[in-house]
Amino acid sequence: MTECVQIGDCTLYRGDCLEVMPMLDKVDHVITDPPYEKIMHDSKNSSRVMKGGANAGLRKLDFGPIDSIRGEFVRLSSNVCDGWFVAFCTVEGVARWADAINPAAMKYKRACTWIKPDSTPQLNGQGPAQGAECFVTAWAGKGHARWNAGGKRGVYQHCVNGPTRHGGHPTEKPIPLMSELVADFTNPGQTILDPFMGSGTTGVACAKMGRRFIGIELDAKYFDIACKRIEEAYSQPDFFVQPAPAYKQEPML
Ligand SMILES: C[S@@+](CC[C@H](N)C(=O)[O-])C[C@H]1O[C@@H](n2cnc3c(N)ncnc32)[C@H](O)[C@@H]1O
Numbered sequence: 001m002t003e004c005v006q007i008g009d010c011t012l013y014r015g016d017c018l019e020v021m022p023m024l025d026k027v028d029h030v031i032t033d034p035p036y037e038k039i040m041h042d043s044k045n046s047s048r049v050m051k052g053g054a055n056a057g058l059r060k061l062d063f064g065p066i067d068s069i070r071g072e073f074v075r076l077s078s079n080v081c082d083g084w085f086v087a088f089c090t091v092e093g094v095a096r097w098a099d100a101i102n103p104a105a106m107k108y109k110r111a112c113t114w115i116k117p118d119s120t121p122q123l124n125g126q127g128p129a130q131g132a133e134c135f136v137t138a139w140a141g142k143g144h145a146r147w148n149a150g151g152k153r154g155v156y157q158h159c160v161n162g163p164t165r166h167g168g169h170p171t172e173k174p175i176p177l178m179s180e181l182v183a184d185f186t187n188p189g190q191t192i193l194d195p196f197m198g199s200g201t202t203g204v205a206c207a208k209m210g211r212r213f214i215g216i217e218l219d220a221k222y223f224d225i226a227c228k229r230i231e232e233a234y235s236q237p238d239f240f241v242q243p244a245p246a247y248k249q250e251p252m253l
Contacts, residue, residue, distance in 0.1 A: 005227055008234045010203050010213040014223040017195035017216040018069060021076040027214060028190035030081045030140075031181060031202055033088040033173055034073065038065035040090050061170055063219060066093075070100050073195070078104040080193065081140040084147070084185045088114075088135045088173070097136040106138040109145060112154030114177060118161055135181075149184040156180055168225045169199035178205040186211055200226025207233040 002015035013020045066073070074097075077085050085106055089097050094111045101108045111134045122129035137154070139145035158177040166172060178201050186192055188210040194202040197215035199222050206213035207230050215230075217223040 003223075007227065007230050008207060009211070010207055010215065010230050012197070012200075012203070012223065012227060012230070013214070013216045014218075014220060015216060016218055018072055018076065020216045021080055021193075021195060024080050024193070024214065026082050027080055027193040028082055029084040029086070029186050030077050030193045030195070031084070031086045031178075031185065032194045032196050033171065033198065033202070034070075034196045035063050035066045036061075036090055036171075037093045037096065038067045039092070040065075067096075070096065074100045074104050074106075077195075078106045078140050081106070083139070083141040083190075084145075085138040085140050086135055086181060086185060088133060091130075091132065091134050094134050094136060101136065101138045104138075106140040107145070109137045109139055110154060111136050112156065115155065115157040116160050117157060118159040137185075147185050148187070152184070166199055166225065166229060169222055172199055173201045175201055175204055175208075178202050179209060182206060182209050182211060197226050198222050200229045203230045204233040 002013055002020055005012045005014075074085075085101070087097060098108050098111075114133045114135065116131055116133070119129060119131045156177055158174045158180070160174060162174050162176060164175040182192065182202075182205045189212070191212040191214060192202065192206050193214045193216075195216045197203060197217040200215060200217075203213045203215045203226060205211075213230075215226060217226055
């Protein structure tokens with residue numbers, strides 16, 4: 001059973017994205033943070049630090065891995081998307097996403113990197129700590145791919161635990177990171193779909209930046225957090241959200 005809530009220009013569905021996506025009209029872009037691969041869910045490192053109150057401390061990921069639904073999800077995305085497909089993944093997951101995207105009606109572009117300067121150190125000293133995640137990009141639109149950031153490199157640097165962190169979801173993305181992606185890949189007034197919305201960070205960035213947003217989330221507790229955060233994004237002045245840095249084109253050689 002799918003529940004639908006409208007908040008400003010954001011339409012939020014509580015349900016399974018594989019069931020909701022076939023019912024949607026075309027969107028301009030898909031920007032999303034899907035579950036990790038099974039191998040990462042099973043790893044000892046899959047517990048995430050939660051911030052604040054009853055959620056404080058380490059918590060195991062409480063949603064399933066992407067593996068069994070990745071192919072179908074990519075197919076549905078290529079049907080519904082008229083522009084960029086942007087999906088976060090682990091460094092180890094990039095090749096699996098590229099393999100799923102290549103047969104679909106989208107053009108795989110490249111993997112970009114999110115560097116986390118405050119990521120948890122490898123406390124046992126037995127090797128390097130994980131300091132980055134990736135996101136894959138593909139173009140599902142007509143003609144040549146277009147974005148707003150000129151020749152900028154696909155490297156983004158944002159702390160995990162910045163001042164705008166809500167702390168209610170184990171894999172919450174920073175609002176400044178999602179704001180930079182929204183600024184680079186989308187234009188005001190366009191519609192962005194996040195089929196794995198979690199606690200709604202992509203929606204918060206869209207609400208703050210004048211984009212329409214469609215979010216889908218399976219888990220009722222994360223759906224409720226997303227609704228509250230997006231309501232607050234519309235009602236509160238921007239004390240903490242940093243505007244995405246303006247891109248300056250480097251001189252062409
Ligand atoms: C990596 S998290 C997204 C976190 C989000 N970026 C944030 O900042 O809060 C992925 C989310 O996808 C949800 N999910 C998993 N399978 C789903 C499905 N089939 N349909 C909709 N949501 C799903 C999980 O419950 C989880 O909250």
